[in-house]
Amino acid sequence: MTRRVAVWWVKRDARLADNACLAEAERLDLDVLPLFCFEPSLLTADDTSAMHVHAQWQAVGGLRAGLRKLGADIVVAHGEAIEKLAKLHAVVPFTHLFAHEEIGNGITFRRDQAVAAWCREQGVEYHEFPQSSVRRGGVNRDRLQRMWRSRIADVVPLPVIAVRQSEDLRRLAAASAFPKLPAFAPNLLWQPVNETDARTTLVDFLGRRGRWYRGGISSPNTAFTAGSRLSVHLAWGTISARQVWHAVRDRLAELDPADPTSPRWKQSLEAFVSRLHWRDHFTQRLESEPELEFRSIHPKYRDVPYENDERLHAAWRDGRTGYPLVDAVMRCLAATGFVNFRMRAMVTSFACHVLHLDWRLIHPHLARVFRDYDPGIHLNQLQMQAGVVGWNAIRVYNPTKQLADWDAEGRFVKRWVPELKGVPAEQIVRGEPLPDYPLPVVPFAERAKWMTDALYAIRKSAEAKAATAGVYFKHGSRRKETTFRPRRPKRPAPPPTPSLFDGDGSD
């Protein structure tokens, strides 16, 4: 008798562990055929770059190697998902389609809806499994803690299980070679993205590097090792937040009170866990309101008077603003795909508050140079750092002060702006004109003041104040979410006011 087949549609979830699609196929006693599509609509999107394509390429390559060890394989295709699913269905009339939920940009949002409709037409049973605490379609924010408990904290990550695949399916999958894609030159500075590396990175962070997390993630000199460096893996799904959270909990449980390093470990790991919560907090916003890819979350900040001067945009993008730390960060990002939170916030704040560039204008370039590009975090952080959310403090990072605070010896700046190699660090840090280096493209203080005045004028208006309460109620966080033993709040969440804490991930 021919066995029924489930297609596991691989998207941002190229992993074998903690895989609900494989577990469901096993539960229903189905053969599994994994399918990954390099989709032209995504490959050519303005927020996609070679860095991302390479990340997925590596992730799927790693998955294929893992599947082969289990005696199975994956179909790798080049084409739109619907088209490839239809083609596959004509050859292998699969009865089920399983996928992990993806909370992405408008393109993936519409594609997922179209795939669900196609399944209904074909009589294919389609099931999407959550891989975070984010609730499809939106959630009452008062219930987010509960979602975290029921999806992450109270659910043990699934182990790697056998993948049942008939010989015919395996042969069909093995015949699919990685498609030829537009040429890109992989860069050795790009962080590897595959399930094996995700596990190694987690183990290394929890066993060694994580001790320095607290206090270590602010400087671009230390964050490359003190940060978990799990963002690429969480973004592309080579590890799940559940796996990470449970590993941290186990690590905390085994801390020895007699060990003098334990208090530092505890502080660091708790600070790290709060970032995992922020991740879902921001992603939930995008899920609840996909339009925030295109417009600010707060209706009264949709007409901020940006200049959008193309010359300033190009100077910022190419690292030629005459502000050494801004230029170093932009060049470091272009080369490595990574920089720490504080530096990301600084270049965003600089672009919006000082160069007067719209956050929507800078979004595609920043997305492209973040190897860990994750729309839910990214779009919300852009808006937050641009000061258009309506209730967070408007923070303007002064790049000269940031340089003095976090790179006083000029190590980071000299690495990425080699023109400054021979200049004494003290001279760079003073913010004076430097030999063989452009003068600042605009003056910092007066430009920043002009924009913050404009933003505060909006904030003080009666219309903005009235709208803030509603936006906060829908999207604001209710309390700091860091604990490993979440308690039930005694009272309902406090009424929305603009001054309530809303974590932005700042360190």
Ligand SMILES: Cc1cc2nc3c(=O)[nH]c(=O)nc-3n(C[C@H](O)[C@H](O)[C@H](O)COP(=O)(O)OP(=O)(O)OC[C@H]3O[C@@H](n4cnc5c(N)ncnc54)[C@H](O)[C@@H]3O)c2cc1C
């Ligand atoms: C303008 C801007 C854009 C950003 N865009 C992205 C993005 O596209 N993808 C991305 O993963 N992170 C983004 N971040 C958040 C943050 O800078 C990175 O997650 C972090 O620097 C990655 O380093 P790490 O893996 O060592 O993270 P850690 O500090 O070890 O944090 C662990 C994980 O928590 C999550 N996280 C960390 N900080 C935040 C935060 N502030 N808000 C929400 N989640 C957080 C990430 O998934 C991260 O991997 C952005 C920040 C800013 C200011």
